[in-house]
Amino acid sequence: MRRRRSLLPLAATLLALTVTTTWTASADHVPGTGPDVQQGVVRSGDTPIGAAEVTLYRAGDRPGAPAEALARGRTDGAGRFHLGYHRPADPRAVLYLFAERGRGGPVGLAAVLGSAREHAGVAAVNAARVDEVVVNERTTVAAAYALARFAGPGGISGGYPGLQNAAAISHNLADVADGGVARVLATAPNGAETSTLPAFNTLADILAGCVDGQTCAELFRLAGQPGQPEPANTFEAAVAIAHGPGEHVGELFALAAVRSLYRPALPAAPDAWTLALRYTGNGHEINGPGNIAFDADGNAWVTNNYQYAADPRTSVCGSRSVLRLSPTGEDVPGAPYRGGGLYGAGYGITLDPKGDVWVGNFGFQGSGCPLDPSRLYRSVSQFGPDGAAKSPAEGWRSGGIVQPQGTVSDRDGSIWIADCGGRSVTVLPHGDPQAARRIAPPDGALVKPFDLVVDGNGQVWVTGNGSDSVLQLSPEGEPVRTVTGGGIRNPLGVATDSRGNAWVANSGVVPLPCEDGTPTGLADAVRDVTQRVPGASVTVVGPDGTTPDQPFVNDGLFLPWGIAVDGDDTVWVANFGGHRVARLCGTRLSACPPGHRTGQPISPPDTGYTFDGLSRNTAVQIDPSGNVWLANNWQTVPLQTNPGGRELVVFVGLAAPVCAPLIGPPQQP
Known part of the structure; x- marks a missing residue:
């Protein structure tokens, strides 16, 4: 068999953690006990997966740092699990679940619980506080794509803000509370308006055939990337596809027909397995x-060229925000920001080392706008990190801009x-x-x-x-x-x-x-x-x-x-x-x-x-x-x-x- 180098050795890492029983844990508690409880169910479609080993992890807080196993349990005949653990004090800690049916077996499903942090004044999606979660093929695809870039020998890990933001973005794809499609993906301007929703469901179907025990060897062969070992289970296969979305597209699409669980699905193979x-x-x-x-x-x-108007026949002037x-x-609270001479900004925007934002006022406006842009396109605007304008009402006009x-x-x-x-x-x-x-x-x-x-x-x-x-x-x-x-x-x-x-x-x-x-x-x-x-x-x-x-x-x-x-x-x-x-x-x-x-x-x-x-x-x-x-x-x-x-x-x-x-x-x- 041709050897392939894995893009994300997470599955092998998780296997090592569970097989050796050498848990990375805080000194003040024993994994699997504690006052906090995480409950849920592991399913494939509507079918519960019993006797699955479920582990709750805290991701490493810097690149290469080992993941910490907080709790472990086994699902009952209805696929349900109940894990006691100590919630990390760090509000930026990212938690995730991994379920495998048989240690080292081909079935590995994941769900990202997220973090409890505050993001720039906005409460991030706080799935870590969801008492009941579902782990299935959809949550696995969401975790694999959103966290595709955060792995190493010790499991999922990364620094702020990349890891935390990736965890939150996974919840734009899958809803871990019910294992369904997240609201952002399910509704406009996504939903029925683009191909992402059926592509997401088709990827889940590609995994489902292996979870059912039918297509694992073929899935791992097709998902593996040149020069890397083949994936060890379904989660690692999903990550490999996320890293090489243009490889074996048609052959992977054919696997989705083996066990079609999620709808709507793609009617034909895409150009690549990307999710946008x-x-x-x-x-x-x-x-x-x-x-x-x-x-x-x-x-x-x-930057925003024009004032907002939904009707393309409405003449618009330059945006002032x-x-x-x-x-x-x-929107971050308080945004969008106005003032400072903003008008019809084009391609120019940058942050300086102090976090101030600078915007070039090109003077874009639609035909029919009564304003003279030549009076407005000779400046740049400056804003503080909080969005407060630092430039005067006419912008900074020095230097012949x-x-x-x-x-x-x-x-x-x-x-x-x-x-x-x-x-x-x-x-x-x-x-x-x-x-x-x-x-x-x-x-x-x-x-x-x-x-x-x-x-x-x-x-x-x-x-x-x-x-x-x-x-x-x-x-x-x-x-x-x-x-x-x-x-x-x-x-x-x-x-x-x-x-x-x-x-x-x-x-x-x-x-x-x-x-x-x-x-x-x-x-x-x-x-x-x-x-x-x-x-x-x-x-x-x-x-x-x-x-x-x-x-x-x-x-x-x-x-x-x-x-x-x-x-x-x-x-x-x-x-x-x-x-x-x-x-x-x-x-x-x-x-x-x-x-x-x-x-x-x-x-x-x-x-x-x-x-x-x-x-x-x-x-x-x-x-x-x-x-x-x-x-x-x-x-x-x-x-x-x-x-x-x-x-x-x-x-x-x-x-x-x-x-x-x-x-x-x-x-x-």
Whole structure:
């Protein structure tokens, strides 16, 4: 049998804990006793699973820390269990259940109970306090996907906030109180509006065949990843699928028919076994989300192009608010925030080392808005960590800011701004608007600057959408070189990796609506695009400005716009068309599937990771739990009176986590 390396050795770890009877436990109590009680039932569909060994664990509180077994019991003939334990005093402690039928056997089911912590003033889903829980295939899939990135030799473990947020997000998929579908997944803008609900149920059915004793060998063979040992049980198989969602898709789909328990289910195999959720905040605020930045608690700060109006025929002016959503998609109390000169923010948003938030006011507005945007698109806005505006009512206007787009902080707290309408970059040294300085390279070297990023050496890379170029600046703001060639064509987003490389998303066709450009011109340029345009690609620029002879291309790169690098240095690309996100192998080949080269697609090369809940995406960003966030910026067929998209889309557990806030290159938590 071909050996495969496991992506998540959790099942083997749990087996070791239960077989050796050497429990990791606090000195002041014995596992299985205590004043707190956790009850529940283990089922497969509606069928109880008797004589199952159920263990309650506390996850390790830092990467690699061993999980602590708090209690163990066995289910009765009705599948019920009753566990006494001592509840951890730490409100951030994450608890989870693991049930196996026969020690070391192929059946392993899990449920995440969560934590009792307060998240940025919002009580997180406190499933740890649910007295009665159900452990079944649905809760297992939810646990496997949400916690896919938190495992090691000692079991589930991770630091704050990634682990806690992942636990809460699992409850957006499955309801552990009854083993059913969670409200977020079951209702709009998810539910019947996207394919995620039937995909989730189909994954549960794939596990059910093995739980019934029929398909385990085939499931483990198909779920296993190249170079890793095959999964040991159903939970580990689900985690392996979450890590390699594009592998053996059709063959895994066939296993779902063996024991169909959960409905609705997929009628045909998907492109990949991803699970994505759409978030809308309070339901009447998101309209044209442009970009996303995460704070130290994992909350998402989001720019918003337009005032909210549900009817696309209603003329809207620029949004005067910045959004802040919790990791589970609700408004943080007090959000959205207003003031500080906000108007029609675009792609520019960043957090500085103090936690202040900076937003570039591009001046987006729908056709028919009576306001003159030229009076409003010459500033950036500054907010404190609590959302209070720090900039004046007209925003910070120093340094010649014109139609600002990309906005980024360096580690010294200097704020760098791409002046899309000014052929320049503005820097606020140490965040001081009074010391603002305009950096203008020779005419023609930087036209329509859109995005910028700071690498590990403090150098700034700026894309020139209208000049087919990338400008490299020294940490002091002096132009170092202008990079052309290597396939750079109508570039938009730029991201840096841990090795100092700059990754550039080449749209190939998108003309930005700054200088003499208009949103109507942008819409005309992309309206009839039905397949990847010839210039759609990604270019990697080395620290010394060198580029490969040819850019990286595949059909996952449809109309590249946003780009991000995750904690494994793999590269994610959002598309302004095609309803897909692409993942590429980065320069750290050890983090890629065996045999992959830099730039080679990890997502399916013919499609990328598609999702029918995507529209026209600008930003892609990675949070501390390994979730991939995308901004549904425009409607697929936009009316220019009110073209904005209405959702953020979150692919659950698909990437390697990134520390937040992101200042400089990505770092693993």
